[in-house]
Amino acid sequence: xxxLCASTLIGxxxxxxxxxxxxxxxxxxxxxxxxxxxxxxxxLCLLLCGLVTRPGGVALGWALQIGLxxxxxxxxxxxxxxxxxxALWWASVHYGRKIDEAKARFAAQAGSSADAA
Numbered sequence: 001x002x003x004l005c006a007s008t009l010i011g012x013x014x015x016x017x018x019x020x021x022x023x024x025x026x027x028x029x030x031x032x033x034x035x036x037x038x039x040x041x042x043x044l045c046l047l048l049c050g051l052v053t054r055p056g057g058v059a060l061g062w063a064l065q066i067g068l069x070x071x072x073x074x075x076x077x078x079x080x081x082x083x084x085x086x087a088l089w090w091a092s093v094h095y096g097r098k099i100d101e102a103k104a105r106f107a108a109q110a111g112s113s114a115d116a117a
Contacts, residue, residue: 001096005061006049008092012068012085013045019075026074041067058093065089 020038024031044064051057065086072079 001100002053004092004096005052008088009045009049013042015081016041019078022075061089
């Protein structure tokens, strides 16, 4: 699960950076505000790469997805991008857990067959 989720978060890191560049063109937003918000979100993406397997890591990832979708109020394209990354996040968590379970079953079978031999 960690690899799939981390890959999604790294993709979000770059998308948030590019969205920050787009948001800078809005005359109502100061550059410092845009980069403070974008920088915090980008930092959270990197932080969550390491925390995703810890308790609450997936929930924090969902909170980031909601924030990414909500950023569409500033950069309208982010409604679409946020929804796409939320779908990727769901898939990463869902299929990542299935892969982890399959690996655990395989390791248990390999261990039991080695004991029998």
